[in-house]
Amino acid sequence: MTAIDTRTESGSAPGRKKKLSDVGAAAYFVAILAAGFSIVPVLYIMYSAFRTNGQLSASPAGLPDPFVWSNYSQVLGDSAFWQMMFASTIIALATTIGVVFLGVMAAYPLARYKFPGREGLYTYFTAGLLFPITVAALPLYLILLELKLPGTPWGLVLPQVAFQLPVTIVILRPFVQAIPRELEEAAAIDGAGRVQFFFKILLRLTTPALVTVGVLAFVGSWNAYLLPLLVVQGSDWTTLPLGVARFQSDHSQDTALILAFLSLAMLPAILFFTMMERKIVSGLSGAVKG
Amino acid sequence: MTVSREASGGDTDLVGGAQAPSAGSRPASAKTSQKRRPRHWGEIAIFVGPALLVFSAFVILPVVLAGYVSFFNWDGGGDLGNFVGFDNYTRVLDDGVFISSMKNNAFIVVMSLVIQGPFALGIALLMNRKLRFRAGFRTMIFVPYVLSEVVAGAMWRLILDQRGILNSLMIQWGIFDTPADAIGWLSDQKLVMWVMIFVLTWKYVGLAIILFLAGLQGVPEDLLEAAQIDGASWWQVQRRITIPLLGPTIRVWMFLSIIGSIQLFDMARLLTNNGAPFDTTFTMAMFVIDRAVTGRQYGYATAAAVILFAISLTAALLFMRFVMRRDNETAEKGAV
Numbered sequence: 365m366t367a368i369d370t371r372t373e374s375g376s377a378p379g380r381k382k383k384l385s386d387v388g389a390a391a392y393f394v395a396i397l398a399a400g401f402s403i404v405p406v407l408y409i410m411y412s413a414f415r416t417n418g419q420l421s422a423s424p425a426g427l428p429d430p431f432v433w434s435n436y437s438q439v440l441g442d443s444a445f446w447q448m449m450f451a452s453t454i455i456a457l458a459t460t461i462g463v464v465f466l467g468v469m470a471a472y473p474l475a476r477y478k479f480p481g482r483e484g485l486y487t488y489f490t491a492g493l494l495f496p497i498t499v500a501a502l503p504l505y506l507i508l509l510e511l512k513l514p515g516t517p518w519g520l521v522l523p524q525v526a527f528q529l530p531v532t533i534v535i536l537r538p539f540v541q542a543i544p545r546e547l548e549e550a551a552a553i554d555g556a557g558r559v560q561f562f563f564k565i566l567l568r569l570t571t572p573a574l575v576t577v578g579v580l581a582f583v584g585s586w587n588a589y590l591l592p593l594l595v596v597q598g599s600d601w602t603t604l605p606l607g608v609a610r611f612q613s614d615h616s617q618d619t620a621l622i623l624a625f626l627s628l629a630m631l632p633a634i635l636f637f638t639m640m641e642r643k644i645v646s647g648l649s650g651a652v653k654g
Numbered sequence: 655m656t657v658s659r660e661a662s663g664g665d666t667d668l669v670g671g672a673q674a675p676s677a678g679s680r681p682a683s684a685k686t687s688q689k690r691r692p693r694h695w696g697e698i699a700i701f702v703g704p705a706l707l708v709f710s711a712f713v714i715l716p717v718v719l720a721g722y723v724s725f726f727n728w729d730g731g732g733d734l735g736n737f738v739g740f741d742n743y744t745r746v747l748d749d750g751v752f753i754s755s756m757k758n759n760a761f762i763v764v765m766s767l768v769i770q771g772p773f774a775l776g777i778a779l780l781m782n783r784k785l786r787f788r789a790g791f792r793t794m795i796f797v798p799y800v801l802s803e804v805v806a807g808a809m810w811r812l813i814l815d816q817r818g819i820l821n822s823l824m825i826q827w828g829i830f831d832t833p834a835d836a837i838g839w840l841s842d843q844k845l846v847m848w849v850m851i852f853v854l855t856w857k858y859v860g861l862a863i864i865l866f867l868a869g870l871q872g873v874p875e876d877l878l879e880a881a882q883i884d885g886a887s888w889w890q891v892q893r894r895i896t897i898p899l900l901g902p903t904i905r906v907w908m909f910l911s912i913i914g915s916i917q918l919f920d921m922a923r924l925l926t927n928n929g930a931p932f933d934t935t936f937t938m939a940m941f942v943i944d945r946a947v948t949g950r951q952y953g954y955a956t957a958a959a960v961i962l963f964a965i966s967l968t969a970a971l972l973f974m975r976f977v978m979r980r981d982n983e984t985a986e987k988g989a990v
Contacts, residue, residue, distance in 0.1 A: 388783065390780055391780040391781055391783055391785060392785065394776070394777050394780045394781065395777075395780070395781050395785060395788075395791045396791075398777050398781075398791070398795050398859075398863065399790075399791045399794035399795055401856065402794055402795050402796075402797050402798050402856070402860055403794045403797055405809065405810075405813065405856070406797055406798070406801070406809075408819075409809055409812075412819075420819075420822075421822060423826060424819045424822040424823045424826060425823055425826070462708075466704050466705040466708060467705065469700075469701045469702070469704065469705060470701060470702045470704075470705035470706070472701050473697070473698045473701045473702055474702070477694060477697075477698055479694075479695070479698060485702065485706075488714075489705075489709060492709060492713045492714070493913075494913070494963075494966060494967050494970050495713055495717050495963065496913075496916075496917040496939070496959075496962065496963060496966055497917075498917060498919060498938075498939040498942050498943070498959050498962060498963075499716075499717055499720050499959040499960060499962060499963040500712075500713060500716035500717050500720060501716075501942075501943075501959075502720065502723070502942075502946055502952055502955060502956050502959065503715075503716040503717075503719035503720045503722075503723055503956065504712065504716040506716075506719065506723075507711070507712070507715060507716060507719070522708060522711075522712055523712040523713075525708055525712075526708045526709050526711070526712035526713045527712070527713055529705055529708070529709050529713075530709075530713075533705075558694070558697065559697060562701075583800055586802065587801070587802030587803065587804070587805075587920075588802075589802065589803065589804045589919075589920040589923075590919055590920065590939075590943065593943075593947075604802075605802050605804035605805070605920075608802075608804050608805055608808050608924075609804055609808070609924060612808050612811070612924075619812060619819075622808070622812060623812065626805055626808055626809055626812075629802075629805055630801050630802075630805050633800050633801060633802065634797055634800055634801070637793075637796070637797075637800045638793055641789070641792075641793055641796075
């Protein structure tokens with residue numbers, strides 16, 4: 365833990381200006397490298413799906429020449445693909461709405477009410493962070509069977525909401541706590557009870573946090589594999605990740621077609637996230653003004 | 655806007671919220687509504703009730719049930735079969751495949767921390783400045799994390815297969831003559847685990863970078879400027895100020911990473927085609943699902959799941975008890 369004397373280390377004793385610009389150049393270099401490492405395989409998959417299997421095996425790294433649309437059109441013309449897309453979307457949306465509403469409602473008293481057993485209740489929820497879905501999956505299936513839910517969207521939405529609640533409450537609670545008491549008092553002077561305070565002020569002030577937990581819930585649901593595997597495999601509500609696994613084994617010889625399927629399966633998540641990211645940033649600046 | 659600091663500050667009391675809030679979280683909680691008498695049970699019930707019900711029914715109850723079911727010779731049918739006591743547990747712990755999958759998980763935990771942590775920290779520190787296209791870089795770095803594990807697994811399988819894209823490339827470059835001579839990225843027993851670590855790094859290092867960048871937003875800039883004016887080099891500023899202040903965020907990431915590595919399932923299953931070659935890449939979660947779905951040994955699989963849970967819980971508690979607490983103190987010292 366001794367301080368490092370940089371002048372002896374860097375040898376040439378550069379001035380501070382030069383040093384900073386060095387770090388600046390390194391920053392760009394590293395950022396480009398990290399972004400490239402992340403994105404190149406994905407882009408490769410997407411553009412290679414515009415080629416035929418013959419072109420792929422002749423020169424795997426080549427660019428599409430000529431562009432072949434047949435892989436994409438074959439996947440897009442498949443009604444099963446659209447059914448999975450629809451199922452994934454509905455289930456992810458329902459999960460998101462459920463998690464955000466139940467989460468913020470639970471976080472409010474846990475953050476701002478004083479009542480005996482509050483910390484115990486909070487701990488009870490956070491304990492859920494430690495329960496892997498693997499442990500619950502098989503008995504959960506028994507419970508869902510009791511409730512006649514396997515093969516229905518509810519059979520997936522309810523457990524997903526339940527499993528997403530701990531992390532949602534952990535994230536939301538500090539946000540709800542951070543709302544200044546003056547605001548609550550001012551609202552009380554204006555004759556608003558705490559229920560009105562919740563709807564009029566708290567929801568607005570915590571919007572960025574709600575967006576954050578919402579995005580987490582949506583992406584989590586969109587990408588889920590284990591629970592759908594047990595609950596909706598083979599039903600009308602088969603989700604996309606199950607489809608990916610199926611498709612890859614069904615068409616194992618048709619690389620180009622798998623590439624197209626994969627690209628279309630990942631596109632919504634990427635687009636959704638990119639859109640939401642801006643919203644998160646603007647939401648944050650809005651909260652500062654609030 | 656120090657939202658991320660707030661959030662990570664709140665995270666320090668993941669369990670047993672009675673600890674003191676760490677540096678960076680506002681002590682607002684302790685003083686709220688002291689004057690109010692608790693006459694609002696109805697409100698509390700309305701607000702917390704729905705979440706409590708759903709959470710208890712679909713998380714707590716199944717976990718409790720798992721403990722119960724693991725004592726039976728249940729084969730997936732309607733009735734649980736014979737009560738066999740701890741027999742399932744002793745057999746799981748004697749099962750060579752489970753033991754090797756335990757070792758695999760341990761390896762994945764260590765490698766994820768050792769490889770992703772320093773990488774992500776270095777990248778985040780360098781990127782923590784006014785960069786052009788910063789938002790674009792951030793989005794791109796986060797893309798792998800947004801993809802489902804299934805898609806990522808399937809994608810890398812296409813690339814790394816014996817007759818996959820990478821080997822065709824190598825043949826094109828004249829490194830190998832035929833696919834048979836090429837490297838079996840996913841079939842060579844010595845290689846496949848490292849390949850899996852590589853794919854995991856690709857998928858999850860972005861999360862660490864984004865978390866660290868968010869945490870860095872909470873480091874006050876005037877502090878860094880003051881240090882620079884005092885003649886500290888860039889590295890000294892990072893070492894003595896930024897990294898200590900990032901403590902809570904790093905800790906939370908480590909916690910998430912450890913738990914995630916112990917529970918790895920989706921991607922490993924798709925990438926390695928369910929643990930091939932010869933169960934080399936089996937993880938504990940894969941063992942559980944494999945024994946249940948293909949073996950129809952539900953009681954046995956559930957016992958393995960309970961052991962998996964015990965391991966996660968122990969790791970989590972040890973981490974919070976030792977690492978998080980010590981980090982807390984240093985973070986508070988560093989923040990003064």
